[in-house]
Amino acid sequence: MDGKIGLEEHFGVADFLHDSEGVVPADRWPELKSRILDIHDRRLRLMDAFGMEMMILSLTSPGIQEIPDAPTAIETARRLNDYLAEEIAKRPDRFQGFAALPMQDPDAACLELERCIGTLGFRGALVNGFTELGENREALYYDLPRYRPFWALMERLGVPFYLHPRNPSPRNAGVYEGQEWLMGPTWAFGSETATHALRLMGSGLFDEHPNLAILMGHLGEGLPYSIWRVDNHNAWAKAPPKHKAKRGLRDYFQENFYLTTSGNFHTPSLMCAMAELGSDHILFSTDWPFENIDQAALWFDSVDMSEADRRKIGRTNAQKLFKLGGDAR
Amino acid sequence: MDGKIGLEEHFGVADFLHDSEGVVPADRWPELKSRILDIHDRRLRLMDAFGMEMMILSLTSPGIQEIPDAPTAIETARRLNDYLAEEIAKRPDRFQGFAALPMQDPDAACLELERCIGTLGFRGALVNGFTELGENREALYYDLPRYRPFWALMERLGVPFYLHPRNPSPRNAGVYEGQEWLMGPTWAFGSETATHALRLMGSGLFDEHPNLAILMGHLGEGLPYSIWRVDNHNAWAKAPPKHKAKRGLRDYFQENFYLTTSGNFHTPSLMCAMAELGSDHILFSTDWPFENIDQAALWFDSVDMSEADRRKIGRTNAQKLFKLGGDAR
Amino acid sequence: MDGKIGLEEHFGVADFLHDSEGVVPADRWPELKSRILDIHDRRLRLMDAFGMEMMILSLTSPGIQEIPDAPTAIETARRLNDYLAEEIAKRPDRFQGFAALPMQDPDAACLELERCIGTLGFRGALVNGFTELGENREALYYDLPRYRPFWALMERLGVPFYLHPRNPSPRNAGVYEGQEWLMGPTWAFGSETATHALRLMGSGLFDEHPNLAILMGHLGEGLPYSIWRVDNHNAWAKAPPKHKAKRGLRDYFQENFYLTTSGNFHTPSLMCAMAELGSDHILFSTDWPFENIDQAALWFDSVDMSEADRRKIGRTNAQKLFKLGGDAR
Amino acid sequence: MDGKIGLEEHFGVADFLHDSEGVVPADRWPELKSRILDIHDRRLRLMDAFGMEMMILSLTSPGIQEIPDAPTAIETARRLNDYLAEEIAKRPDRFQGFAALPMQDPDAACLELERCIGTLGFRGALVNGFTELGENREALYYDLPRYRPFWALMERLGVPFYLHPRNPSPRNAGVYEGQEWLMGPTWAFGSETATHALRLMGSGLFDEHPNLAILMGHLGEGLPYSIWRVDNHNAWAKAPPKHKAKRGLRDYFQENFYLTTSGNFHTPSLMCAMAELGSDHILFSTDWPFENIDQAALWFDSVDMSEADRRKIGRTNAQKLFKLGGDAR
Ligand SMILES: [Zn+2]
Ligand SMILES: [Zn+2]
Ligand SMILES: [Zn+2]
Ligand SMILES: [Zn+2]
Incomplete structure (x- = not known):
């Protein structure tokens, strides 16, 4: 279908790329690097070729979240958000943006969020899992009380929050010892991120802020399959x-x-x-440059579903959620 | 349907029960305890009432796996397997057994497995996740080289291995700090056990022993939803x-x-x-006494599926896999 | 769920009931008759008991469509629509109405439709398949050119048209000779009505009037399963x-x-x-009094689907399509 | 996948082809004709190219069934079965056969069936819907009592019966007047054939001969979607x-x-x-030459299902049902 909108579409800048090394073998890194740095050239040509009208761009993982020093995180987020805003301004019909946020300092994250939404015109925030803070690289999950003012602001601004994966902290990775192949998108990304999402749900956050909209990639990091059991195990005990x-x-x-x-x-x-959440809560995305636009689009365009659902998932759900305007196509 | 066979159905003995405390609130423990200890009374009446012809019984989790001392593990496994054999002998038409195994000592595990299958007439082995060994409670996963002779024996005996959940080791549970509610069947069981299963798959075990049959509970601990991505992430890199x-x-x-x-x-x-594995690889079970036989049976009997698939999943797949004999009903 | 709205919910009047005899055995006719005639008593109690807030009522099949004399059809439709309007006026919060239409005379059908929507406040029209006309009981399908002004009016009024089943004309029932058990809801209703719907689609009607909304009962009389082949057979011939x-x-x-x-x-x-049309085009209904409200509601309330889809199918799709107002519940 | 086996794969002979005209536009007839007549050339190359190991061939519809004169039907069936046997003998590793049967004369049909299975080595029978008999072209359905000895023989021989579509008799086609576009594979084939199948089911045939195996094409001519309602309409009446x-x-x-x-x-x-019948009762076929082998194979090979089900549907179900031998691949 034409007019698809993608929501997990990453970019990077040359002086902040070291983190994405290791995702692919060394001989593929030049290719990946050129994909990450590019916005207006190959990316746009692929979007044209495979029916993507728009990407809402986000800084590649782990991004700001792995900077243990808060002032550095604040400055880096600000700088990269400014960069993204400049790039979007060249083609606002094709690109919009997610804010990168220095969650190391909740107050600063709020300030940067307000700036990104209010001044830069971004459409939401994308955060790469827990944030590391300090020399001990404490892992901060967003169910912690210190983040409640941040969530209140998210709700007030009415923009979505994308909980993007990252690898588990070494403290939580004993099971992967000697099994590094399970890290990253293979497996650990999903397990870590689903757990984070459950922490948010279990914290009462959505009782306090019922209008929050949280996006998760990779079809929900496994949760649609397992969430029923989270609530229904040991049902007889009525505990x-x-x-x-x-x-x-x-x-x-x-x-x-x-x-x-x-x-x-x-x-x-x-x-x-779709059976768990309904088609109004599923949205197309590719995960470019880590996954291919052509693979994502050719698959999605040919999945046997109703055209009504394809239109929603490919386009109109995103238009509504991000208040993008435009027709249904 | 009548004639259902259950494969994840646990029992315990009075002097080895401490481990199952904490699963339910204290005021439900007497109820759970009486369920675990019973075999021939309430359990059998429930089986009659809800169309279960047979249970293949197994020692309740974490069982032998959490005994850090190998000789104690060996002795305990032997004693409890003997107990189970005696109970089965009272009603072999309704109960069969899984061996509990002292995986702390692979050689001893092999000996006990041979004894259980050859002498006691058990139908397979059920192991509760990784085994702890020694004072440091090292976590031993079964992809380790020391277990290859064990797997060779499993394949030679031609009996299935049930990989039952347990909680992650503290080394791997950083993400659950302050979030103990996520432990156990709520969430951590599944994440831990799926990871263990992936370790087995990635180790080359099934290249070496292609006839092994591994059972997983809880509809595969999330893997059917996520396994495609394990193989297909970053496909363009062709790494x-x-x-x-x-x-x-x-x-x-x-x-x-x-x-x-x-x-x-x-x-x-x-x-x-069913879409991922096909109906020949799905089998009915309840997880009694942690889940209810009535809930499991009423749900399964009313799921909208073909009667052919219901018969397989409820009965004939188990008959084939465990060589139980009997008609299809 | 509470607040369900039903759209294929029939009533009858005592002096126009002969047509529904034969649907059930003679000894069940008194029961069926009392169900058809009742509106405010047992029907309402069942609606209360099983979470139906509203029914949009329609005259029971074949209704006006089997009256071969046009003036009689016109007068009968008018009389029964008036009757329905009176009954609705007693409980407009629980009952709304579909117009019965004398399709024997397209001009009269238009007049009656305008009266029903404009004056009586009905929400759409429900017609029981083809209309018989004249002594030879000619079967008139609504793809015929004479009905185009009627469809133009339907589109202008912006109300839905429910194509309800009826039995095939004897001219089309050779295959049922000696097989009367296949008539009615068992099989012939669906085959006849699906064919009628295909005639409408193939006539170019929806090119001329793209905003028409046609309702079909019984999950589309088989069409979702087969419509792909209607378009895609012999694809290589590119004819x-x-x-x-x-x-x-x-x-x-x-x-x-x-x-x-x-x-x-x-x-x-x-x-x-749902896979063919998407959940926005599926709506709950029971087919009372021919089917049971409890059966319909207990089934629908327990189908494993997302609550978002259940809410749409059970309630909000009808609110939108029939402009009923009210909250989503 | 490699090794696919097709079961609805038609051939014709030059002096018995007139019946297939009209299926495609005149300018496509030369192409269709050359496809029908060919067995060992283009057909085999397509089979090689798209992973079909074998076709069980059948005479193209309506074949013997539309010959109103019984002696002619008998002679023609015999002649064409002999022809088919000769062609199969050239490549029995790639082609097997269905018997064409003169159902106009049940005794003769039995004789020819026995000859085809016993002498010619065919694997079953394929019949093109009802048989016409006599000048009035009476339509004979196979639930008629005269066919019970035939069915007894089918059961005794243990071979499957393929109920292939044909168009309805003019007596049953009133609804298609002026709508000839609905005839054939577009719609009428399915409606007619599903009704015939229901007649068989309702006749008590399968009570008398519980081991009969009936094949239907086109995913069951709509029945999987509708068969539940055949049994469950008006359930409250308990009639x-x-x-x-x-x-x-x-x-x-x-x-x-x-x-x-x-x-x-x-x-x-x-x-x-698959949800209605289970994957053991679904089998791959293309409907060549009316549908394309490439389209059928490319679709089937890429449907998202378990490889276990794909193997069954594509190959092993046919091996079992037709006792073909060979490995599972
Ligand atoms: Zn990503
Ligand atoms: Zn268990
Ligand atoms: Zn109805
Ligand atoms: Zn065919």
């Missing part, structure tokens, strides 16, 4: 859940979460996600 | 996978793995599992 | 279709048609319909 | 069905029927069929 949320977590997942197809171009999983 | 297996891991998952419905009575997830 | 429509018929089916669950409470069929 | 069968018709459909994918290359319909 009140030990978390702080007022409702079953599946309620929040169905109401506050939106899933993208990034990097998970597998029809049975998509069908399961 | 050889970093694990040691010769084929895509989804091949082994589809060929060597069998999933049970234990504790995951959710139709969209079942449909996704 | 232009022999019908008059400009696009593939599946396009019209996906855009102009809305399906209700009436009398087809079968989850795999519902899933297939 | 005994008016047909002669002892069980619900869905039972026979699930047990005695096997569906092929011929000409219905649509994934949601395939998924619905």
Whole structure:
């Protein structure tokens, strides 16, 4: 279909790229690097060739989240958001932006969020999992009380928050010892990010801020398949859940979460996600440059689903969620 | 349907029960305890009432796996397997058994496995995730080289291995700090066990022993939804996978793995599992006494699927896999 | 769920009931008769008990369509529409109405439609398949040119048209000779009505009036399963279709048609319909009094689908399509 | 996948081709004709190119069934079966055969069936819907009592019966007047053939001969979507069905029927069929030369299903049902 909009589409800048090394073998790094740095050339040609009208761009993972020093994180986020705004200004019909945020300092994250939405015209925020802070690289998850003012601001601004994957902290990676192949998009990304999302749900965040919209990539990092059991295990015991949320977590997942197809171009999983959340909460994405636009688009365009659902998932859900305007095509 | 066979159905003995405390609130423990200890009374009445002809019984988690001292593990496994054999002998038409194994000592595990299958007439082995060994409680996963002779024996005996969940080791549980509600069947069981299964697949085990049959509960601990991405991320890079297996891991998952419905009575997830593995590799189970027989059976009996598939999943797949004999009903 | 709205919900009047005899055995006729005649008593109690807020009522099949004399048809439709309007006025919060139409005379049908929508406040029209006209009981299908002004009016009024089943004309029932058990809801209703719908699609009607909304019961009388083949058979021949429509018929089916669950409470069929049309074009209905409200509601409330889709199918799709107002619940 | 086996794959002979004219526009007839007449040239090359190891060949529709004179029908069937046997003998590794049968004379049909299975080595029979008999072209359906000895023989021989479509008799085609575009594979084939199948089910045939195996093409001519309603309409009335069968018709459909994918290359319909009958009763076919081998194979090979199901549907189900031998590949 024409007019697709992508929401997990990454860019990088030359002096902040070291983090993405290791994702691919060394001999593929030049290719990946050129993909990340490019915005207006090859990327745009691929978008044209495969029916993508727009990308909402985001800084590549782990981005700001792995900077342990808060002032550096604040300055870097500001600088890269400015860069992104300049690039978007060249083709606002084709590119929009997600804010990168220095979650190391919640107050600063709020300030930068307000600036990005209010001044730079960004459409939401994308954060790469937990934030590391300090020499000990403490892992800060966003269910912590210190982030409640941030979430209040997100809700007030009415823009979505994309919870992008990152690798688990070494403290949480014992099971991967000697099994580094399981890190990254292979497996650890999904397990880590799903757990983070559950922490948010269980914290009561969505009772306090019921209008928050959280995006997750990769068709929900496995949660659509497993969320029922989170609420329904040991049902006979009728024990009140030990978390702080007022409702079953599946309620929040169905109401506050939106899933993208990034990097998970597998029809049975998509069908399961649609059965769990409904087609209004599923959105197309590619995960460029880590996944291919052609693969994502050719798959999505040919999945056997109703054209009504394809239009929603490919385009109109994003238009509504990000208030993009434009026709349904 | 009548004649259902259950494969994740646990029992315990009074002097080895401490480990299952904490799963339910204190005021539910007497109920859970009486369920675990019973075999021939309430359990059998529930089986009669809800169309279960047979259970293949297994020692409740974490069982032998959490005994850090190998000799104690060996002795305990032997004693509890003997106990189970005696109980089965009272009603072999309704109960069969899985061996509990002292994986702390691979040689001893082999000896006990041979004894259980050859002498006691058990149908397979059920192991509760990684085994802890020594004062430091080292976590031993079964992809380690020391277990290859064990797997060779499993293949030679031609009996299935049930990889039952357990909680992650503290070394791997940083993400759960302050979030203990995520432990156990809520979430951590599944994440831990899926990772263990991936380690097995990536180790080349199934290249060496292609006839192994591994059972997983809870509809596969999330893997049916995510396994495609394990093999297909970053496809453009055409990088050889970093694990040691010769084929895509989804091949082994589809060929060597069998999933049970234990504790995951959710139709969209079942449909996704059937789409990934086919109905010949899905089998009914309840997870009694942690989940209810009535809930499992009423759900399964009413799922909208073909009666042919219901018969397979409810009964004949188990008859074939465990060489149980009997008619299809 | 609470707040369900039903769209294929029939009533009758005592002096116009003969046509519904034969649907059930003689000894069940008193029960069926009392169900048909009742509106405010048992019907309302069942609606309360099973979460139906509203029914849009329609005259029971074949109704006006089997009156071969046009003036009689006109007078009868007018009389029964007036009766329905009076009954609705007693509880407009629980009942709304479909117009019965004398399609024997297209001009009169237009007049009655305008009266029903404009004066009586009805929400659409429900017609029971082809109309018989004259002594030879000619079968008039609504793709005939004489009905184009009627369709233009439907589109101008912006109200939906429900194509309800009826039995095939004897001219078309050779295959049922000696097989009367196949008539009615068992089989012939669906085959006849699906064919009528295809005639509409193939006539170019929806090219001329692209905003028409056609409702079909029983999950679309089989069309979701088969419509792809209507367009795609003999694809290699690249022959232009022999019908008059400009696009593939599946396009019209996906855009102009809305399906209700009436009398087809079968989850795999519902899933297939949702895959073909998307959940925005599926709506709950029971087919009372021929099918049971409790059966329809208990099934629908427990189908494993997202709550978002359940809310749409059960309520909000009808609110939008019939401009009913009210909250989403 | 390699090794696919096709079951609805037609051939014709030059002096018996007039019946297939009209299926495609005149300018496509030379192409269709050359496809029908060919067996060992283009057909085999396409089979090689798209992974079909074998076709079980059948005479193109309506074949013997439209010959109103019984002696002519008998002689023609005999002659064409002999022809087919000769062609198969050239490449028995790639081609096997279905018997064409003169159902005009049940005794002769039995004799020819025995000859085809016993002497010619055919694998089953394929009949093109009802048979016409006599000057009035009476339409004979196979639920008629005169065919019971034939069915007894089919069961005794243990070979499958393929109920292939044909157009309805003019007596049953009133609804198609002026709508000839609905005839043939577009729509009328399916409606006619599904009704014939229901007649068989309702006649008690499968009570008397429970081991019969009936194949239907085009994913079951719509029945998987609708068969539930055949049994479950008006359930509250608890009226005994008016047909002669002892069980619900869905039972026979699930047990005695096997569906092929011929000409219905649509994934949601395939998924619905699999949900209704299970993957053991679905088999790959193309409907060559009316549908394309490449289209059928490229679709089937890429449908997102488990490889276990793909192997069954593509190959091993046919091996079992037709006792073909060979490995699973
Ligand atoms: Zn990404
Ligand atoms: Zn268990
Ligand atoms: Zn009705
Ligand atoms: Zn054919």
